Amino acid sequence: MTQERQAGRHVPLRDPRDVMRLARLGALHQSRLSFMRILTRRMARENWRFNRTAFEINTQGVGHAVYTAHTPTRSYSLVAFAHDLPPEQRSDRVIATAWDATFTLFDGVPTADDITRLSQNVPLQEAGRVSQTELSVSRANRSVRLWEHVVASLAAGDQPDMARIKAVGYLMRTTAVYGSGKLGAADREMIADRPEFNPPFQVEMLSVFLTRAFVRDLVQHMANTRGGDQTATLDGNISRHMGIGNSTGLGMAPFLLNHPVLFNNWVAAREEALARVRAIKAARDGEITLFEQMLDRSALSAQQWHSDHPIQIKKLAQLRADLDQLRAHLDSTDLRAPDPWDTLYLWAEANLSLEGQECLASLLLEPYGALVDELSEHMAADNTPTFRIAGAMTLGALRGILETDYGWALNTDWSAPENRARAWYVSEEKLEPRLGDRFKEAIEDYEQPLAPGRDAATLFAAIAHWPDDTPVAEFLLRHPEHRHILRRAQIVNRAPYAEIRDNTIAETVLPIDMLRCKLAFFGASHFDPRSDRWVRICMYGGAPFPEDLCPDTADTWVYPQLEDDT
């Protein structure tokens, strides 16, 4: 059916030289291929069962709880520890040492001995150790603004104020979710062959999904403790609006640079999905209707999105204007005409800001799950084949790659201070990743290799006087200092979306662009930068809780319901 409608059409993938600019990556939106939605669709499709097997939390809010998800073949348990945290210790920074709640996702169902062992380690986070039966380690802090309001309202027999809930969006925010072997946990390679964990970050997304259920239960428990018999039960229509916040700092930005093949696969999947939809020759009525509904719900989401940060305020204004303009354009456009989606996309490229273009790119996928959802199976990465350097490649061929894929960098004046003003480094304080001023702080000796553009330009200059037919193996023997960037250049030659095509150490670089890009792939919404280096988001806002999960509720929850616009 779909192939028939695609016959004769080929829409090329968008050019990585445009897609991989930071301004565009910093305008990405969630989509059908976001990791949260991949997970909720799977859980519903496979009819996962959920139960709470322990909730041993005292009147001070201290204790533990266990939430288990049962797939058709396995079980995974969130083990949650609740703490009584003095307010002065509450911080979202990596350098914090105590939290309101700490978690691990356990592979299976934990025994009493497991709980004891975990209770001695998980609350310590980086200072503790877990084992190969643990798949993730995470922590969360309360939103002081909202937690007390919800507890007090329920304890008094009232429901909390919806406006206040929408203004914050969550009762707790995670400040780190560690997976993939961190702190002694299982390596991804141990679980990557399980279908439910093939797409990226499914462990972390499952952990947060279960965390949300725990937080809802904990706030009710604390209200019950305070209010006794008169306590109200939190209304399901209210709790559904409560997601889990996340506070993300600079650690995420290096991730994109340190996992080039993985990053390529994320972007390539979304680009392929977009190209498939743009290639459709004719849209059916139901598809058009669904698209228009998601557009309207997206516009509502943009209205509900709050930020006090000047950069985000401006981008939000652009997004809202873009969505208004798009809606108006649709009134004068016939989507029943041939090539409707490609025509619409090209109109957006010419008329909308990057925010609007990327929002549309995601919305276009909505009616076409059958065409694009399978791409989620191609978003993981095996780095082994691309890690090895092809030593027989000639310097002439390498020069060609550098000119094609790092052209922007070869045209940058790297002697200008503003083009290399920043340096990425790791602090000895809990190994917190940081970004400093190269010329004002004594950090250059500690610089991490996170400036591929500069390094590519340096490599290009270093091979200028070498013959074209010399193999790179010969060059590397004399110049091992270029081995890192030469590897990257060979990777980007095979994986065109692997590299950010922008200056990651410029005075003007905004790390929040990288954070937003990664978080959009997670499926986050309502990005709220708190500076140019850290951002808050909401995860699973509007999503069903475990007991409400079914195919009808599992997918488009990320868009607010129009009837909720009160």
Next chain:
Amino acid sequence: MTFSLNEIEAMSKRAARGAGLPWGLCEEAAKGTRWLASFGLPGPALLADLLELNDRLPPVDLSPISLSGDWRAPAGRLSPLIAGSAMSDSAMRMDQGDTITMVNVSFPLLVVPFASGAALRLQGAVTVEWGDVHLTTDGLNLCIQGPDAALNAAHANSLRCFASAGMTAPKAPVVRGTLDSDVAARLNAFAHRTYAPATEQSRLLGAGAGLSDND
């Protein structure tokens, strides 16, 4: 104590950087150490030994002078990380039947992970041998022959790498590494050199704090 392989890889990369290696070789050291650990071999301990031996020495002193003939270093001893990388980069030569011979190479076991990279490129088995030790890998699995003492030797007078016919009694990798705490401490001592000292300015500005995060 058991470690995830990712932890071993991350620790090795930072340690190699702390010993002054360029980032690209740090990446090789990290992947190689992880690979050895996945076969229960003492990659992390040998890496710590190597970093202590060659701490902050210029890589070019320990590199093959030329890729023609037997490989020798200007300083007398070859670094297994540098010579190993060059061997992986030159994998195609072994496909044509050449044997790569390294003369006076430190900690020869650290060369073997590079044979795995070469084997994947050649889509065939590659053998590394020195003294009584013969190791063959197809990139994924490993055949080990030879006494432990020779396997973990600090030095090999002559080491040969060549494409070979096949694997006998292959061992599959595991997904967990063990590491003595003193080895972890030695690697972490190198790694610590890569961390910028804490300053108040860095704490305030470097991670973009400033707004309250307790709200």
